[in-house]
Amino acid sequence: MPAEGKHRRNSRTSPLARRLVALGTGGAALALPLITATTAGATPAPQHITAAPAAVHAASHRVxxxxxxxxxxxxxxxxxxxxxxxxxxxxxxxxxxxxxxxxxxxxxxxxxxxxxxSAPKAPKAPSGTSSATGNTPAATTDAIETVAKSYTNDLDGWIREALDVMAQHGIPGSYDGIHRNIIRESSGNPRAINNWDSNAAAGTPSKGLLQVIDPTFQAYHVSGTSTDPYDPVANITAACNYAADRYGSIDNVNGPY
The missing domain is CATH 3.10.350 (Membrane-bound Lytic Murein Transglycosylase D; Chain A)
Structure with a gap:
């Protein structure tokens, strides 16, 4: 709170005018002083100004x-x-x-x-200034590429994508182990189906790259992959998940499993 100002009063030139307003109530009067003028040089009462609210940015929809x-x-x-x-x-x-x-x-x-x-872009050099002189800030050196990893739509791409999914779920297996078993089981044909063995006779034919029967596929299906047993990546990851549970790794499978 600011200290009260000390001002010298001159009764002849700057009197404090006061008036009494009488409110009559049965003969009694209530005197209320009304200040109609301030003394010369008195500090004006501080003005309280409410700042306009700042613009509110829309909340981000990111979670x-x-x-x-x-x-x-x-x-x-x-x-x-x-x-x-x-x-x-x-x-x-x-x-x-x-x-x-x-x-x-x-x-x-x-x-x-x-x-x-996104990776930040280098600022445009001012007119007449060459970025080679060092006067123009260089692009941030820790910019990171944000392009998602892509895979080819062939046996090599299917195996590599399956390996990345397996890594997320802690399922062991190597490229060579998967490739070796695929070649033996289906020759790399994702639509391969066995309609003549005991599984087929029981109504559950082996399907896909690693010849997985439906009950096994459903039991060892890896979340995040297709629920279609013919899908190459889903078939590989389910088979490798089963092999890891049964044999420790698809790398340990060297024959029918």
């Missing part, structure tokens, strides 16, 4: 998920209904995750929606 122990991108994408699945989640958060989508650690904050972080 943040904090990774907990045991989670994978595919699990998060499924549990939080991320459009585009784990691939879209990885694309959006690749700068934070890095090049290996299977390596996410507890405490990592992931955006469930929104545009991927």
């Amino acid at each position: 943040i998920h904090v990774v907990v122990k045991g989670e994978s991108l595919s699990k998060i994408a499924r549990d939080r209904s991320v459009s585009g699945g784990w691939k879209a989640l990885y694309k959006t958060n690749r700068p934070a995750i890095g090049d290996n989508p299977s390596l996410i650690h507890p405490g990592l904050k992931l955006k469930l929606s929104g545009k991927p972080v």
Whole structure:
């Protein structure tokens, strides 16, 4: 609170005019002083100005998920209904995750929606100034590419995509182990089906690249992949999941399994 100002009064030139207003109530009067003028040089009463509220930015529609122990991108994408699945989640958060989508650690904050972080562009050099002189700020050196990993639509691409999915779920297996068993089981034909063995006779023919019967596919299906047993990646990951449970790894399978 500001201290009261001390002002010298001159009764002849600047009197404090006061008036008494009498409110009559049965002969009694209530005197109310009315200040009609201020003394010369008196400090004006401070004015309280309410600042106009600042413009409020629209709330971001992005939702943040904090990774907990045991989670994978595919699990998060499924549990939080991320459009585009784990691939879209990885694309959006690749700068934070890095090049290996299977390596996410507890405490990592992931955006469930929104545009991927883009690499900043170098500022345009002012007229007459060459960026080579060092006068123009260089582009940020820690910019990270945000393009999602892609796979070819062939046996090589299917195996590589399956290996990345397996890495997220901790399913063991190598490229060579998967490739060797695929060539033996289906010769690389994702639509292969066995209609003559005991499984077929029982009504559950072996299907796909690694010749998986429906009950096994359903029991060992890997979340985040297709539910179609003929889908190459779904077939490979389910078969490798089964082999890991039964034999330790698809790498240990060297014959019918």
